[in-house]
Ligand SMILES: Nc1ncnc2c1ncn2[C@@H]1O[C@H](COP(=O)(O)OP(=O)(O)OP(=O)(O)O)[C@@H](O)[C@H]1O
């Protein structure tokens with residue numbers, strides 16, 4: 245991933261203070277020596293932003309333990325990768341320690357962070373099947389507190405390889421215990437299928453987030469997904485939250501409005517109030533290997549993901565913290 249630079253206005257906004265306050269604090273003892281001449285004059289790197297955040301005690305409110313969240317829909321192309329990667333990236337910008345797990349052999353979320361899956365020897369396959377410690381599969385970005393588990397074609401056969409293994413549904417949950425204290429969030433981007441890998445991911449998760457498109461095929465897919473969730477009861481796993489989020493919404497399409505109404509009627513209790521609007525910047529950002537917050541932080545898509553995070557965090561008791 246490229247080095248990310250923040251203007252002083254953006255940095256102040258991410259810290260939850262105004263730019264004048266940041267300027268005043270820079271003159272004070274807590275930030276002395278922390279910011280390079282360039283940062284003082286112009287832009288901060290992600291590393292400088294993190295150092296300033298820690299020095300000022302502007303860390304986000306604790307969630308009382310790690311939050312593991314899975315983005316899943318059996319239907320392809322509903323926005324799992326676009327939303328999960330931007331969501332993970334933004335949580336990190338807010339000060340959380342985040343591990344993004346690419347579960348899909350297409351390696352799209354790896355690409356969205358600017359990396360090529362094929363460049364990595366280890367994927368989650370190494371842990372789930374070959375029993376490598378999870379820490380050995382974790383790759384670090386050059387942004388502090390943002391790590392990921394890459395994926396490539398190696399992951400294509402994970403379902404088959406898991407089949408004869410003992411406790412085959414619980415291997416991911418068990419492996420994640422090793423990094424429980426290292427990350428505030430584990431964000432998982434699932435492939436559009438139902439098999440042992442996704443079952444592992446469901447069992448390892450507390451929250452399930454289901455991106456849906458506002459059309460009637462998605463509506464049908466959602467029914468299948470909720471039916472499949474009943475499998476979890478047999479495995480004695482209870483999800484804390486199930487959220488459905490409408491993605492790529494365009495209010496000028498009648499069909500989109502109708503599908504939204506149908507979702508409100510039938511899945512109202514799961515539906516997030518935040519709707520992610522149609523935004524071409526998602527595709528442009530991913531083709532550049534950049535999170536949307538880097539490609540165009542002022543885009544509709546970036547604004548909607550930020551609103552979605554605020555809504556989810558309000559249920560979890562997290563959010564932007566105050567200075568200590
Ligand atoms: N809000 C949006 N507005 C416009 N286009 C979007 C939006 N969200 C995602 N897209 C585009 O839709 C396509 C599918 O998105 P994405 O790859 O995130 O879906 P997915 O559910 O991860 O797909 P798969 O099932 O293949 O993993 C991509 O081209 C992406 O750029």
Ligand SMILES: [Mg+2]
Pocket residue numbers: 324325326348352433434435
């Ligand atoms: Mg995807």
